[in-house]
Every structure is written in structure tokens, then in C-alpha cells.
Amino acid sequence: MSGLMRIGRLIAACCLALATAAMQAGAETPRPERVVSINLCTDQLAMMLADERQLLSVSDVALDPGSSAMVDEARNYVINHALAEEVYLMRPDLVLAGTYTARATVSMLRRLGMRVELFEPSRSLQDVRQTITRMGEVLHREAEAKAMLAEFDARLAALRAEVARRPSAVLYYANGYTTGDQTLAGQMLLAAGFVNAATARGYTAGMNMPLEVLAMSEPELLITGRAYPGASRSEEILTHPVVEALRQYRQGATMTDTDWVCGTPHILRAIEELAELRKQMTGQGQ
């Protein structure tokens, strides 16, 4: 186990080193004019920051209404399927990918001489800010990124302004997966003025929390994942009588949606909705 973790850390360190190296190089390279993004999260950030004709293609996942918050915008671009062959044939001068994008695809593209920029998934609001800054640098759209950050900070500050009481909440997904404070969703929960009841029980990262523990933690708000099309046994847990009872007797329940998936300014929409709900729950506002 510790061996695995050590390898994981090593890989993460390598990614970081690569990313930093690429970042330094980014400042000297000319402005990319044919950008292809092959990862849902870089798709969305690139669509928000890139110049109209700068971004050529986004991934097919950006069209999936179950995952993407920008389906309509994505229709304006050529769609790729994150395959090295088709990306190469588009002759991009910059490929945007996530660190979890298939390694074989990324290394193949690099062997073919493409410039590939890898973006790590955000784990905190600070990560989101850094990703926005870096995307601005990579696309040579620093001014737009700066404006986006200013707005991001202002909206976040408004949200954090006044919290009278912090109700407890739990995020619960298929297979009993929960996310604690050390994840982006957990940080979003905190920013909206809740305390994470899963973290209080020792579930700090993303991990499975048995149904029994969920029942015993008695959250005031239960936030569940939205079901994917096509039934599955893993998602049955979200209609289990215990979950239904927590939805019914406690103050409220809500669902995570596409705004929760990626570390982009869209997360603010989700946080604002949650904060609104919190105000209703605590009798604050109105």
C-alpha cells in the first residue's frame, strides 16, 4: 500500500515538474492559434478564456449533458474523441489535456512533436484560481484570465461575508462514496457555509462511507449525486430507505450537477445555490 502511494506521489511530482517546466516555456512560445482540448475540464476553461478563432476543437464529453456545464457552447467547435490519431490530423499547435487523460495518448502526441499542456484536476478553490491563471498564460490570454479571477474573488468574498450558523451536510454518491474537506466538492461545501459531517467522522478525502455511518452522522442536508442514464446497482443506494428518510426528515436535500464536475468559475454557481439553501435553512436572509 505504502509502495503504491509512494509511486503515486512520484507520478504526481513528475506531473508537477512537467507542468512547471511547460509553464516556464509557455511564456516564451508564440501565441497558439490552433488549440485542441481533449479533457472535459480544459474544454470548459478554454472555451471561456480562448479567443474566438483560437480554440479549434473540444472533446466529445463536452457535449454530454450529464457531465458538461457548457453543452451549447461546445456545439460551436469541432468535436474530438481524445484519440491521438484524430488530434494529430487536426494539426494543432497546442493540445490541452488533463493529468488523468490516457497517458498513451499524451506520450504519443508528444512523440509526434505536439506541444501538450497537462492540467491537474483542482482539489481546492485555490487550485481553481491557479488553473485559471495558467490557462490564461498558456493561451496568451492573461488579461481575460485576470478579469475572470477578479470576478471569481469578488463573488467568493460575497459568499463568505456572513455566515450565522453552519449547518452540517454530507455529499453522497453512488456506491456510498463521499467527499470530505480535502476535495473540491468538500471545499465548495465549506465555501457555501456548511460543515461537512463526513469529515467529522474521519472521511476527509474521497472515500466510501457505509450507509450506517451516514445514518449515524445525521446531516441536516444531504447532497446526492445525479443518476446517470441506464440503471445501475451502484446508484441504487441513493434510493435506499435510509437515504430517503434522511431526505424526508432532515431539512433538505439537493443534487450535485454539472457545475460540480470541473474546477472552473461554474463552481461559483453551485456554491451560490447552496448558500441560498443554507440561508433558508438557518432562517437567515429574506
Next chain:
Amino acid sequence: MRLTLILCLLTAALFVVSLVTGPADIGVMESLKALLWDDGGPVTLVMREIRLPRALLAAMIGASLGLAGAAMQGYLRNPLAEPGLIGVSGSAALGAILAMYTGAAAAFALALPLAALVGALVGVGLLVALAGPRGTSLTLILAGIAIAALAAAISSLVLNLSPNPYAANEIVFWMMGSLADRSMTHFWLALPFTLAGWALLAGLGRGLDALTLGEDAARAMGIGIDRLRLTVVLGTALVVGSATAVAGSIGFVGLVVPHILRPLVGAHPSRLLWASGLGGAAMVLAADIMVRVILPARDLKLGVLTALVGAPLFLHLILKLRRERI
């Protein structure tokens, strides 16, 4: 009589232990009190909606598998016949998978056990037709392997074709079985089919006893062999189908339990039937307690534990059979 008492006490004790085992830290007395008297709090919720259905399902499914194993072994006169090994559970799982991932089970709750029942019926029907009462162990095992492999392959295909990202990973559940996060809904869904199956299988005693003397002798004693075969097929399909629909396929229970109990009941298939029912309930309850003791927070599959006990026994049985044949 003494064996009944011991098995009943064992099952009851394991049932109580199952009720007080779980990842939520609740005291023994506190949990049992909350089960009986509603305290309006989370403990009652945990006891009544999580642990009670789990214990009830473990006992019910265990009894079903023990009974089905004893009945099939009695009818086929072969100690290797076991619903999980010879593809009956696998084909039941295929039926359940088809109902679940096409959305039929969501539209109509009974579609899940019904489809599993049809799957089990096809599996056990094929097997009995292929192996027959006079078939050798080899024919039985080969036919069983073919049916199990085919059912598993089609199941994987259906799961991989599903648009749901979780579906493909669920093959583990369907092949190894688990009682995690089941609810009273699942219990009520499986109960009527299970009771009907138990009723059919429990009535087999006299016929199976007569069959030990050979088919002709049984006919002479007034046993309708065709009717006996139909009852075995239908009863097994009912109990295995409903068990698999809610808990996936749990192997080896129908093999281990009759094997251990056979010497104790004096090789009477009729007495072995009920004893295996009770023994099966105890075995699955014990396995389900163990999975929660070994890995409390994670869903270790039941089939892992039953196979750890069952597979060596299966090898032992094969060696024993081989020695007897030579």
C-alpha cells in the same frame, strides 16, 4: 431431533450476531433495544432499515441455497450438483441483469425477480436435460461449466453495453454476491418467490428417498419421475432466482452444507433437505458477519468467503469420487 435443535440455535445466535455487527459504533443492548422500540433517532433507522433486512436476507438466501443444493444432489444423485457451480445462479444473474440494465426493473419492481426466475429456469432446465438423472459427474460438470461460462459472458456483454458508467464494474457483484446496502424492499420482493420454492422443494423428501433405490424402484413405489423432475427444476429456479436477483450469485453454499450434514442425517435425502436449509442459513449468516468483521467499511463480496471454504472441499469431493470409481 437433536440436530434440528442445534442448527436452530446456531442460526438464531448468528442472526443476533449479524444484527449487532456493523461499521456504525452502536452497543449491543442499545442496538437491540432500538430495533424493538422506535427511539425516533438514527439507531432505529440503522437497525430496522440496514441491519434487519441484511440479516433476514442472509438467513433466507442461505436456506434457499442449502435447500436447492440438497434437492439437486438428491435428484441427480451426485454430490457435486450445486446451483452456483453448475451455472444456475449464473443464468439467474443474467436474467436479473437484463431486467435491471434495460430499465425494466425500474418500471416494474417484480420484473427483477421474475427475470431472474426465468434465467434460473432456463439454466436448470438445460442442465437437467443435458445431464439427466443417469448422467455421470463428468457430463454434469461439463454441462454446468458451459452454461456458467455462457451466462457470465452474456452478462459481461450486457453490462459493458450499458450507458451507465458504473454498470461494467458491477460484474463483481453479480458473480460473487453481496448483501451490502440491501433494504426491506429487497426482502419483500424475494419473499413470495422464495416461499413458493421452499414449499415445492420441501415436498420432495419422499420422492428423493425412493430415488436412492434407483428410478425403476421409485416408479414401482408410485413416484412420478417426470413430476419429480419438474418440481426440482421449478423449485430450484424459484429459490435460486429470487436469491440471485437481490444478492448476486453466492457459490458453494449448496455444496458445503449438504456435504457436512449428510453423515449426520444418515444419508436420507428427505432429512438432508431441511437440515441443509437450516445449515445454509447459518453458513451465509456467518459469511456475512465475517465480511463485515474483516473489512468493516468496504464491501467484501460474500462469494469470496464461501469459495475459500467451498473450493477446497470441492477438490476433496472430486478426489474422493475418483477413488470410488476406480
